Amino acid sequence: MNFEIDYVKKLAKILSDNNLSEMSLENGDGAIVLRRETQNNTPAAATVQPVVQQAAPAAVEPAAAEKKPVEEDLSNYKKITSPMVGIFYAAHSPEEAPIVSVGDTVSKGQVVCIIEAMKLMNKIESDVSGKIVKVCVENGTAVEYGQVLMYVE
Amino acid sequence: MFKKVLIANRGEVAVRVIRACREIGIPTVAIYSEADADSLHVSLATEAYCIGPAESSKSYLKIPAIISTALISGADAIHPGYGFLSERADFADICNAHGIKFIGPTGDVIRRMGDKAQARETMKNYDIPLIPGSGIIDDINKAKKICKKMGYPVIVKATAGGGGKGMRIVNHEDELEENIFLCKTEAQKFFGNSAVYIEKYLKNPRHIEVQILADKFGNVIYLGERDCSIQRRHQKLLEEAPSPAVGEKVREKLGRTAAKVAKAIKYEGVGTVEFLLDESNNFYFMEMNTRLQVEHGITEMISNVDIVREQINIAAGKSVSIAQRDVEIRGHAIECRINAEDPERDFMPAPGQINGYVAPGGYGVRVDSHVYSGYVIPTYYDSMIAKLICWAPTREQARRRMYRALKEYVITGVKTTLPFYQDIIEDPVFTKGKFDTGFLEDYQNRKYKKD
Numbered sequence: 189m190n191f192e193i194d195y196v197k198k199l200a201k202i203l204s205d206n207n208l209s210e211m212s213l214e215n216g217d218g219a220i221v222l223r224r225e226t227q228n229n230t231p232a233a234a235t236v237q238p239v240v241q242q243a244a245p246a247a248v249e250p251a252a253a254e255k256k257p258v259e260e261d262l263s264n265y266k267k268i269t270s271p272m273v274g275i276f277y278a279a280h281s282p283e284e285a286p287i288v289s290v291g292d293t294v295s296k297g298q299v300v301c302i303i304e305a306m307k308l309m310n311k312i313e314s315d316v317s318g319k320i321v322k323v324c325v326e327n328g329t330a331v332e333y334g335q336v337l338m339y340v341e
Numbered sequence: 342m343f344k345k346v347l348i349a350n351r352g353e354v355a356v357r358v359i360r361a362c363r364e365i366g367i368p369t370v371a372i373y374s375e376a377d378a379d380s381l382h383v384s385l386a387t388e389a390y391c392i393g394p395a396e397s398s399k400s401y402l403k404i405p406a407i408i409s410t411a412l413i414s415g416a417d418a419i420h421p422g423y424g425f426l427s428e429r430a431d432f433a434d435i436c437n438a439h440g441i442k443f444i445g446p447t448g449d450v451i452r453r454m455g456d457k458a459q460a461r462e463t464m465k466n467y468d469i470p471l472i473p474g475s476g477i478i479d480d481i482n483k484a485k486k487i488c489k490k491m492g493y494p495v496i497v498k499a500t501a502g503g504g505g506k507g508m509r510i511v512n513h514e515d516e517l518e519e520n521i522f523l524c525k526t527e528a529q530k531f532f533g534n535s536a537v538y539i540e541k542y543l544k545n546p547r548h549i550e551v552q553i554l555a556d557k558f559g560n561v562i563y564l565g566e567r568d569c570s571i572q573r574r575h576q577k578l579l580e581e582a583p584s585p586a587v588g589e590k591v592r593e594k595l596g597r598t599a600a601k602v603a604k605a606i607k608y609e610g611v612g613t614v615e616f617l618l619d620e621s622n623n624f625y626f627m628e629m630n631t632r633l634q635v636e637h638g639i640t641e642m643i644s645n646v647d648i649v650r651e652q653i654n655i656a657a658g659k660s661v662s663i664a665q666r667d668v669e670i671r672g673h674a675i676e677c678r679i680n681a682e683d684p685e686r687d688f689m690p691a692p693g694q695i696n697g698y699v700a701p702g703g704y705g706v707r708v709d710s711h712v713y714s715g716y717v718i719p720t721y722y723d724s725m726i727a728k729l730i731c732w733a734p735t736r737e738q739a740r741r742r743m744y745r746a747l748k749e750y751v752i753t754g755v756k757t758t759l760p761f762y763q764d765i766i767e768d769p770v771f772t773k774g775k776f777d778t779g780f781l782e783d784y785q786n787r788k789y790k791k792d
Binding site for chain 1: 410414
């Protein structure tokens, strides 16, 4: 083979500049194959898709309402679910800070939020212990029985 | 008209009410328990909320959950369907207290007619024919006197009773005291109220009921009668309208009497006045159901009136859409309640997954159902799959049409009462139309004698 080093360098640059993984050339003098490890495209960061529950009170669209929530991989986490139908509030009152936030550690029996039903503010206790990894419901929105309020690690 | 109606029920009747609301143009709110997440009424409604776990006491009977759902969804009316909270005076009152219209009569009217002994007293004052009977029994000697006068057999009934429970037949004075005691115990257990009264027991009467509609303007109309004599353990199996036992004269008398009952209590809404008819065609007021009934569909077929639509309109303050003189009863309709039960095993409930479903169709065939192929019938509620209703110009044609429709109907994966109805509809006694509430027992005796 009679490839001059400059020529090979040029080929290598073409490979790299164009993000190619392989190039092979043949001419009367011989053949050369250049291979390169290319970087895989990193997938877009697992964006949190809004969990579309059928219960959204503002959604008055017949038939089109989605029934299944779009799944992220939260299957390993414990859940705090709503024991009643009502309005979810993160804090005891509008002026106060949320009772818990992502990152807080909660213990079983600890109050984590308020659900208002018929003007009564019900303190909702967690029945699991751990660290809050996600709060699924927006302050002031309606929740139904069994709806996941928070995920706990 | 209402902005939004919440249906506080499930299954077939929830579908029925949602359909009526859709036709009027009112958005609907469905409530469901965790066991009903895949139920048809959930997908048909505009919005749906899970309100509790499977047990009825924690979901369909849980008043706070239902009211809370109505408030957050902005529903300004609640339709209770039948069963569940439909005849709970306290629920009607609670809806009212929250500014939500309960689609039905007021709590007071429900209370008045729900207390059977009190209803009898009210009817007495208005000259409505009653089965000879007593008021609430508080003294055994007084009871014995009353029964001696009426003549045995008598039936001891719980004043708060219903659904065939809290009733005891007494054939002889010697058995009276013990049966009163047993009835009171049962009444306390099932209804939380041990008060009982006594009526003369008509052995095998016909059960005839009249559908009435009444609005807030005082208009009351009747839409003919239904014959519900084919029952098993006081549960209706098959109903037909009009009654083959009732001639024009009695028909009109029944209708006018029922309207009189409704007017007397200033009724508003749809309701049914139940009578018993003896062999001499005398009829006696038995009780009034202050709600929509399962079998309302057969009356719709013969009268051409959409009863649920009327019910919603009346509740919204409109008048009954038709005058009595314009009511035309045409043809004959029969309904079979198809249940997930095994007729060969004493009608044992047989829930499970319906893996094949083809409903009958064609002229004069109506299927009111919430099931579909793949649907899993939950174990927590009643076993009704569908109401199959057939209409035709004459009773015999309706009977044949029903036979044809029953044969066409395919439901696989669960045991159903379809084969049972196929037999009944061909039975010679049924075909003649000369039967009473003793029909089923007689039919079963004849059937097993043959085998």
